[in-house]
Amino acid sequence: MAFDKDTIIASLKEASITDLSDLVKAIEDEFGVSAAAPVAAAGAAGGDAAGAKDSFDVEMTESGDAKVKAIKAVREITGLGLKDAKGLVDNVPSVIKEGVSEDEANDIKEKLEAVGAVVTLK
Template sequence: MALDNEAIISQLKEASILELNDLVKAIEEEFGVSAAAPVAAAAAGAGDAAAEKDSYTVELTEAGQEKVKVIKAVREITGLGLKDAKGLVDAAPSAIKEDITEDEANKIKAQLEEVGATITLK
């Protein structure tokens, strides 16, 4: 039985990440193998479905126990005044910074988590 490689590749390119994940699980179960390393390569080669995100939003989900420290950190990150920074923290979930790089988003996330905040990157 000959496989139609082009048709299979075309279908993989059009599949969502969730569909690819389900496919990998089904193959692993059917053949008793593990595709741990190839999964990342397959997802990366899946075309537009695995395209990297180029802008991020840092969202404060919860201020946590150290609200004053979170407000100070938000002021430092955003350059807002005390009243505006407090308003952002009180309004959680709220966007702290939008349309930034992944590195900058991760840096801000770490800075806010260090003072007890819960952060989501979008």
């Protein structure tokens, strides 16, 4: 039996959606495969990879009105001296801490937001 892909493609172009759906089901039954499985597996794997993040950077985007409190909070969080902490607060946006766990990042965010700063996690 000769296999002519051009003839098959031409036939598929003329077929209705219902006919094509029936054809897919027949091929799945005949060969014991599923047309949907590879697509679903790829989508699930991509979703898991995107959702899992190990480390976060805490960035202060606005220091707020209480800069002195923000400086104190930054010193407490980072262990920096007064001059360095003031530099971070005065020159926002600035990364306060890099590569921290999600829990630590959220704790830092809460401390900074408590003194009026605006913080994002990246």
